Amino acid sequence: xxxxxxxxxxxxxxxxxxxxxxxxxxxxxxxxxxxxxxxxxxxxxxxxxxxxxxxxxxxxxxxxxxxxxxxxxxxxxxxxxxxxxxxxxxxxxxxxxxxxxxxxxxxxxxxxxxxxxxxxxxxxxxxxxxxxxxxxxxxxxxxxxxxxxxxxxxxxxxxxxxxxxxxxxxxxxxxxxxxxxxxxxxxxxxxxxxxxxxxxxxxxxxxxxxxxxxxxxxxxxxxxxxxxxxxxxxxxxxxxxxxxxxxxxxxxxxxxxxxxxxxxxxxxxxxxxxxxxxxxxxxxxxxxxxxxxxxxxxxxxxxxxxxxxxxxxxxxxxxxxxxxxxxxxxxxxxxxxxxxxxxxxxxxxxxxxxxxxxxxxxxxxxxxxxxxxxxxxxxxxxxxxxxxxxxxxxxxxxxxxxxxxxxxxxxxxxxxxxxxxxxxxxxxxxxxxxxxxxxxxxxxxxxxxxxxxxxxxxxxxxxxxxxxxxxxxxxxxxxxxxxxxxxxxxxxxxxxxxxxxxxxxxxx
Amino acid sequence: xxxxxxxxxxxxxxxxxxxxxxxxxxxxxxxxxxxxxxxxxxxxxxxxxxxxxxxxxxxxxxxxxxxxxxxxxxxxxxxxxxxxxxxxxxxxxxxxxxxxxxxxxxxxxxxxxxxxxxxxxxxxxxxxxxxxxxxxxxxxxxxxxxxxxxxxxxxxxxxxxxxxxxxxxxxxxxxxxxxxxxxxxxxxxxxxxxxxxxxxxxxxxxxxxxxxxxxxxxxxxxxxxxxxxxxxxxxxxxxxxxxxxxxxxxxxxxxxxxxxxxxxxxxxxxxxxxxxxxxxxxxxxxxxxxxxxxxxxxxxxxxxxxxxxxxxxxxxxxxxxxxxxxxx
Numbered sequence: 150x151x152x153x154x155x156x157x158x159x160x161x162x163x164x165x166x167x168x169x170x171x172x173x174x175x176x177x178x179x180x181x182x183x184x185x186x187x188x189x190x191x192x193x194x195x196x197x198x199x200x201x202x203x204x205x206x207x208x209x210x211x212x213x214x215x216x217x218x219x220x221x222x223x224x225x226x227x228x229x230x231x232x233x234x235x236x237x238x239x240x241x242x243x244x245x246x247x248x249x250x251x252x253x254x255x256x257x258x259x260x261x262x263x264x265x266x267x268x269x270x271x272x273x274x275x276x277x278x279x280x281x282x283x284x285x286x287x288x289x290x291x292x293x294x295x296x297x298x299x300x301x302x303x304x305x306x307x308x309x310x311x312x313x314x315x316x317x318x319x320x321x322x323x324x325x326x327x328x329x330x331x332x333x334x335x336x337x338x339x340x341x342x343x344x345x346x347x348x349x350x351x352x353x354x355x356x357x358x359x360x361x362x363x364x365x366x367x368x369x370x371x372x373x374x375x376x377x378x379x380x381x382x383x384x385x386x387x388x389x390x391x392x393x394x395x396x397x398x399x400x401x402x403x404x405x406x407x408x409x410x411x412x413x414x415x416x417x418x419x420x421x422x423x424x425x426x427x428x429x430x431x432x433x434x435x436x437x438x439x440x441x442x443x444x445x446x447x448x449x450x451x452x453x454x455x456x457x458x459x460x461x462x463x464x465x466x467x468x469x470x471x472x473x474x475x476x477x478x479x480x481x482x483x484x485x486x487x488x489x490x491x492x493x494x495x496x497x498x499x500x501x502x503x504x505x506x507x508x509x510x511x512x513x514x515x516x517x518x519x520x521x522x523x524x525x526x527x528x529x530x531x532x533x534x535x536x537x538x539x540x541x542x543x544x545x546x547x548x549x550x551x552x553x554x555x556x557x558x559x560x561x562x563x564x565x566x567x568x569x570x571x572x573x574x575x576x577x578x579x580x581x582x583x584x585x586x587x588x589x590x591x592x593x594x595x596x597x598x599x600x601x602x603x604x605x606x607x608x609x610x611x612x613x614x615x616x617x618x619x620x621x622x623x624x625x626x627x628x629x630x631x632x633x634x635x636x637x638x639x640x641x642x643x644x645x646x647x648x649x650x651x652x653x654x655x656x657x
Numbered sequence: 658x659x660x661x662x663x664x665x666x667x668x669x670x671x672x673x674x675x676x677x678x679x680x681x682x683x684x685x686x687x688x689x690x691x692x693x694x695x696x697x698x699x700x701x702x703x704x705x706x707x708x709x710x711x712x713x714x715x716x717x718x719x720x721x722x723x724x725x726x727x728x729x730x731x732x733x734x735x736x737x738x739x740x741x742x743x744x745x746x747x748x749x750x751x752x753x754x755x756x757x758x759x760x761x762x763x764x765x766x767x768x769x770x771x772x773x774x775x776x777x778x779x780x781x782x783x784x785x786x787x788x789x790x791x792x793x794x795x796x797x798x799x800x801x802x803x804x805x806x807x808x809x810x811x812x813x814x815x816x817x818x819x820x821x822x823x824x825x826x827x828x829x830x831x832x833x834x835x836x837x838x839x840x841x842x843x844x845x846x847x848x849x850x851x852x853x854x855x856x857x858x859x860x861x862x863x864x865x866x867x868x869x870x871x872x873x874x875x876x877x878x879x880x881x882x883x884x885x886x887x888x889x890x891x892x893x894x895x896x897x898x899x900x901x902x903x904x905x906x907x908x909x910x911x912x913x914x915x916x917x918x919x920x921x922x923x924x925x926x927x928x929x930x931x932x933x934x935x936x937x938x939x940x941x942x943x944x945x946x947x948x949x950x951x952x953x954x955x956x957x958x959x960x961x962x963x964x965x966x967x968x969x970x971x972x973x974x975x976x977x978x979x980x981x982x983x984x985x
Contacts, residue, residue, distance in 0.1 A: 225858075225859055225861070226861045229861065235859075237859070241856060242856065242860070243848075243849050243852035243853055243856055243857065243860070243919070244852065244853075245848065245851070245852035245853075245919035245920050246845075246848060246849065246852060250845060250848075254845060254846075254849055254857075254860050254861075254862065255842070255845075255846070255860065255861045255862055257842055257845060259842075262841070263836065263840040263841060264839075264840045264841060264842065264845065266840075305860075
C-alpha cells in the first residue's frame with residue numbers, strides 16, 4: 150500500500166478523549182473507484198475514525214492525505230469543500246423541507262437575490278434522475294421512505310463533495326429490496342471513480358457490495374484485506390479477536406455445580422418479538438451462567454430486553470417455577486426476582502448525581518414500593534456492606550457515583566441488584582469500558598454468584614470472557630438463536646463457526 | 658391538491674371566511690370597507706410584531722420581549738419628540754437601531770451561551786419594561802407636524818373605508834416578510850434550523866449568524882411595531898402593551914405555524930391577525946358582550962389548532978407507515 154496516488158490515505162491516526170485512547174496508530178487507505186467496508190464492534194473506534202476523516206474531530210497524531218495532498222479538515226463544511234461527504238445514519242436531512250430544498254440548502258440557485266424555485270426544481274430533477282429516481286421534488290422529504298431519503302442524502306453529499314463518500318450504517322433500517330436499490334446506486338458511483346467508505350455490521354452486505362474491508366478492534370487496526378480473498382470465518386475472527394485455535398475451557402471445576410438433571414425453574418418457550426428477535430426457547434437453571442454471543446446487531450441486547458420485560462414479547466410464554474408469568478414491564482420482572490445491568494452504563498445504569506448509597510438502594514426501594522421508604526441509615530449500612538464485599542473504591546457511600554471509575558460504577562450497579570437478592574441476573578456487556586483489574590474481579594464475582602445458586606445471563610462481545618464464565622452459550626445471528634453450545638463445545642472457535650455457518654446459509 | 662403541510666393554513670383561512678360570513682349574516686354592516694380598514698389599522702402594530710414572532714417560532718424559538726420593547730419604543734419616541742423636541746425621523750432611526758441591537762444581543766446569548774430562548778427573552782422582557790419605566794412612568798403625549806401628517810395620510814376605498822399609513826406599513830411588512838421567509842437563503846435557513854438544528858448545522862447552515870439574525874429581525878420589527886403603536890395612540894406609555902407578545906404568539910399559532918418550529922407561513926400569521934381583529938370587531942358590533950370574550954375565543958381557537966396540528970402529524974405518520982407496509 151505505498152501507492153502515492155491513493156484517493157485518501159491516513160497514516161498513524163491517534164485520538165484520545167480525556168486520556169482514554171480511542172484510536173491508536175491506525176492506517177487507512179481508500180482507492181478511487183472502491184467500496185471499502187469499515188468493521189468493528191461497539192467501541193472499536195469506527196466512528197472516531199470516520200469523524201476524524203470527515204472533520205468532526207481533530208486527530209491527535211498521524212497524517213491524512215487526499216489526492217496526495219496533506220489535509221486537516223477542521224469542520225464538516227471544510228471536509229465537504231475538500232471533497233469528503235458524509236451520510237449519517239439518523240441525523241441526516243431535514244424532514245420539514247421539500248426534497249429540492251434539502252438538495253440545495255445553502256446553495257440555492259438565485260435570481261435577483263431571490264431563490265429561483267423553478268431552476269432549483271429543474272436541477273433537483275436532473276440530479277435525482279442520475280440515481281434513477283423520478284419523484285416529486287416539491288413534496289416534503291418526510292413523505293418518502295427511508296430508502297429514498299437515504300438516496301437523496303447521498304445525492305446531496307456526492308453533488309457537494311464528489312471525491313469521497315462516507316456512509317454510516319446506511320442499511321440499518323432498510324428492507325432487502327431497499328438495500329439492493331441502495332447498493333446499485335453505490336456500484337454506479339464506484340464506476341464514476343468515487344471512493345466510498347461504508348460502515349455496517351451486516352456481513353452479507355459487506356460481501357455483497359464492498360471490495361476491501363478494514364477491521365478495527367479496541368481502537369487498533371486489525372487489518373485491511375481484499376474481500377475476495379478473505380473467508381467469512383477469518384473475517385469474524387478478525388472482528389472478535391480470536392485466532393482460530395482450540396481453546397480449552399477454563400472453569401471445568403464448576404461444571405459439576407450445575408445439575409443437568411434438575412428441572413429448570415425459569416423457562417422461556419417460543420419467546421420472541423417480531424422485528425426484534427425471532428422466537429427462542431431458553432431454560433435457565435439455578436447456579437448456571439448462560440452466555441449470549443453474536444456480532445453487533447445480531448439481537449443480543451434485544452434478547453435481554455425481552456427477558457427483562459423492557460420490550461414485550463408478542464409470542465411464546467415465560468414461566469417461573471412452572472407458573473406462567475407476564476413480563477409486561479421491568480417492574481413485573483423485578484417482582485419475579487429478575488435483575489438487569491444494561492450495556493449503556495452511563496445513560497441507562499447509574500444516576501450520576503446520586504450518591505453511591507442512593508444508587509445501590511434504588512432497585513430495592515423500587516421493589517418495596519414508595520410507601521415503605523428505606524431510611525438513610527439502612528441505606529448506608531446496605532451500601533457499606535456492598536462496598537466492603539465488592540471492594541468498591543473509594544469506600545465513600547455519599548460520593549456522587551459519577552466520580553467513580555467505570556469498574557466501580559459497574560460494581561455499584563451489581564450491588565444494586567444483589568441487594569434485591571435476585572434469582573436471575575442479566576448482564577449486558579458487564580466489562581465494557583472498565584480496566585483490566587476490575588475486569589477480572591467482575592468475572593470472579595460472576596463465578597461466585599453462580600456457585601451461590603443464582604442464575605445469570607451474560608451478554609458479551611468478548612469471546613474469551615464468555616468461554617471463561619459461561620456453562621452454556623447461545624449464539625445469535627441476524628436476530629435468531631442459531632446455535633446452543635454447552636460443556637466442552639463452549640469454545641471461541643465453535644462460536645465463530647456457528648456465526649459463520651449461519652451467515653453462509655443466509656447468503657445462499 | 659392541498660399538501661398536508663399547508664392544511665393548517667387552509668383551515669385557518671376557511672375559519673376566517675366562515676366566521677366573517679357568519680358575522681355578516683348577523684350584522685350586514687360588517688361587510689364594508691370601513692370595517693376592514695379599521696380592522697387593519699387597529700391591529701397594525703400587533704401584525705408587524707407578529708411577523709417577527711413568526712420567524713422566531715419558525716426557527717423553534719420564542720421571543721417574550723416583544724410587548725416590552727414596543728412599550729419602550731413608544732415611551733422613547735414620545736419623550737424624544739414630545740419632551741426633547743427631536744425630529745421624529747431621528748427618533749425613529751435611533752429607536753430602531755436600539756431595538757435591533759437589543760435583538761442581536763439576545764440572539765447572541767441564545768446561540769453562544771446556549772441559554773434557552775425562553776429564559777433570555779424573559780430577561781429581555783423585564784429589561785425593556787424596566788428601561789421604559791426609567792424614561793417615564795407617565796403617559797407622554799406626542800405632537801409634531803410630521804406625525805400629524807402620517808396620521809392623516811390614507812387612501813380612500815370605495816365605500817368610505819380608509820387604508821391608513823399604519824395599515825399600509827403592516828401590509829408592506831407582511832409582504833416583505835413572506836418573501837424573506839419563502840424566497841431567500843436566510844428564510845430557508847430559518848426553516849432548516851427549526852426542523853432540526855443539528856442536521857442543519859451538519860448540512861452547512863450558518864446556525865450562529867442565522868440565529869442572531871432572527872432575533873435581530875424580531876427586535877427590529879418590535880421597534881417598528883412600537884413606532885406604529887406610538888403613531889396609533891399619539892402617545893407613549895410605559896404600562897402599555899403588556900402581554901402583546903402572547904397575542905402575537907397566538908396569531909402565529911392560529912396561522913398554522915408549529916410551535917416546535919420548521920413548519921408555517923408568514924401569510925398564515927396575517928390570517929391569524931385578521932381572525933383576532935374580526936372577533937374584536939364582532940364584540941364591538943354586538944355591544945353587550947364583554948371584551949374578554951376575545952380572549953375566550955382566542956383560547957378556544959388555540960386549543961383547536963394545537964389539537965389539529967397534532968392530528969395532522971399523527972395522520973401523516975400513519976399514512977407514511979401504511980405506505981411502507983404496502984411496499985414490503
